[in-house]
Amino acid sequence: MDPFIARELEKLDPAVPFHATTDHLHHTWAKTFFSRPELYIRPRSIEEVQKLVTLARRCRRRLVTVGSGHSPSDLTCTSAWLVNLDDFNRILHVDTDTGLVTVQAGIRLYQLGPQLEEQGLTLDNLGSIDSQSIAGVIATGTHGSSLRHGLLSECIEGLSLVLANGELVRCSATDNPDLFRAALVSLGALGIVVEVTFKARRAFNVAWRQERYSLSKVLSEWSTGLWTSHEFVRVWWMPYEKGAIVWHADPTDKPLQAPPKNFYGGSLGYHIYHNLLALAQYVPRILPWVEWFVFGMQYGFRPGAVVTEAVQPSRQGLLMNCLYSQFVNEWALPLERGPEAITRLSAWLHGDLETARIPFSPKGLWVHCPIEVRVSDSTVSPKPRPFLDPTCRDGPTLYLNATLYRPYLRDPPCWKRYYEAFEWLMRDLGARPHWAKNFTTLDSTELQRLYKEDMDQWLKVRGEVDPQGMFLGEWHCRNLPVVAPLAEEAELPLVERERERRPLGARNAGDGVEWMGDRRWQHAPLSEIENSQKDKADELPADRSSSPSPPATEGSDESYEVLSKGEASILVHGA
Ligand SMILES: Cc1cc2nc3c(=O)[nH]c(=O)nc-3n(C[C@H](O)[C@H](O)[C@H](O)COP(=O)(O)OP(=O)(O)OC[C@H]3O[C@@H](n4cnc5c(N)ncnc54)[C@H](O)[C@@H]3O)c2cc1C
DSSP: OOHHHHHHHHTBOTTSOOOEESOOOEEOTTSSEEEOOSEEEOOOSHHHHHHHHHHHHHHTOOEEEESSOOOOSGGGOOSSEEEEOTTOOOEEEEOTTTOEEEEETTOBHHHHHHHHHHTTEEOSOOOSOSOSBHHHHHHTTOBOSBTTOOBGGGGEEEEEEEOTTSOEEEEESSSSHHHHHHHHTOTTOSOEEEEEEEEOEEOOEEEEEEEEEEHHHHHHHIIIIITTSSSEEEEEEETTTTEEEEEEEEEEOSOOBOOOOOTTTTHHHHHHHHHHHHHHTTOGGGHHHHHHHHHHHHHOSSTTSOEEEEEEEHHHHTOOOOOSOEEEEEEEEEGGGHHHHHHHHHHHHTTOHHHHOOSSOOTTOOOOSOEEEEEEOTTSOOSOOOTTOOSOSSSOEEEEEEEEEOGGGOOOTTHHHHHHHHHHHHHHTTOEEOTTSOOOSOOHHHHHHHHTHHHHHHHHHHHHHOTTOTTOOHHHHHHSOOSOTTOHHHHOTTOOOEEEEEEOOOTTOTTOEEEEEOOGGGTSOHHHHHHHHHHHHHHSOGGGTTSOOOSSOOTTSOTHHHHTTSOOOOBSSOO
8 A cells, every 4th residue: 555545544543444455456347447446445334434535535536436336337437546335235224114224325236125025125116137236326317117117216215425524414305405416316426325215115026028019019009008008118129120029017916926938048048149249240240130030039030929927026027137248328318209219210220311310321330139218207206306317307208228239348340330320319309318328429518408407506516515526537527517628637636537548458358448547646746735635624613623523414404515625534643
């Protein structure tokens, strides 16, 4: 460890552990990005989180919190300090009468589900997987597919965060409400979420059913029951087959019934598909045939020929197998624009530029299947809306997700051209991107235009709770108007900018990229760091300079605004 960090660490309470390692290689689940943080820290208590935040501030380091690393972009990459709450993963309180549950923020959904079930409870809604941490799910606006639900974070009643000054703050609809709305989609840029309180639902089983439709049937039923006849519905569109797999699920009292097994559906099908995708890297024109073969083997070659059904606990039945490493590019648009979006994209992929009205050539371009079609409706709940919620404010939302697999971690050749055209269409239809995913053609100016005052509000709260940019990195600077161009050095001294990205080049890393930050602390003279600490200490309100942080702010006076100017740490010797 850097001797300067070791020296600063000695000034903090030795009774509070500091669990850090120096040789961690971080990567996203899809191995799209890798980075080597200077320290990888796994706190086990709120005091440990407060201590590491204090230490980071004194050492002038940026902090990134990572959950399970399922966001496929460079959002969680850093060369500074990476904090992970996998050891901070307990259920703290369950009230079976009200359904209110409080958990430590690092708990993964697959850990939470079975423990809740023992208490007769479950989450209202799930996305495709349950690998994520609850804080990660909230931070990027994760959603499932149901018009009876909005974002998964709809069930959240309150959050506790450790801010850049080390202060622990609670927020909810009534307590620090602006902070709550900002923290509901925080993108990791507000502080470290340490506890989450949510309202669980009575545990339920779902009866699900899956069958093949023609695309014309999907479009003709679009407004007449496709999305409204069942609580949970998702559609996998097969663009070359002009067909779709329609899956729907409802709560049921029927007895459990395991999903049927067939000889192809398990590991045989998995490996055949993977190798066909790998072959298509060299001969992309086979992709329509791959789609026909793989989806035909799995779901039948004709609409209605094979119907798959099962009854499972919702925590299992709502999930799906996402197979291989992938790029995902998902956008939220008004549900009523779905038929137009699908018709134009379909026309483009089939070379009909007149219908497509997309100003890019699809010549020689072949893409992967499925394009995921999902829905949500965040207008049904009276709960406060996250400032950065990408769903529609005034009606149901459609999510279109252009998935591209990366067989054996190799990027598909169509990647950049496909996403350029897809994103162009999405923007033309007034869509907004899912924050966690691989969108590339937007910048902070356009995202500001898409969010207007909501973005201003989010930025205001963010600036108040983290005025030095301790929780900001290149991803935030690229996509959010966090700072005026060229001003960040002075305004946000702790922000981490990207120095370079290059192929990792390691065995088993495929085309994964190593992201490298600017490590600006290496260039700051020690005297500057020490002065900046002195300045900060001098700013402390007299009555706070050496007292420990209180467990939470009281009332709803948004008191973090005041505290962010000073240090609320756990010093023993002072500095
Ligand atoms: C296979 C797969 C399937 C997916 N399915 C869906 C889906 O169905 N629906 C959907 O909407 N999305 C889906 N996603 C996206 C995924 O839900 C989000 O990327 C989610 O944010 C991942 O959670 P995580 O715990 O991995 O967070 P990470 O990816 O590790 O982090 C995401 C963000 O959360 C922040 N963060 C994490 N923990 C904390 C904390 N304690 N305090 C403050 N900030 C924190 C990070 O700093 C970062 O900004 C999927 C992704 C994959 C790879």
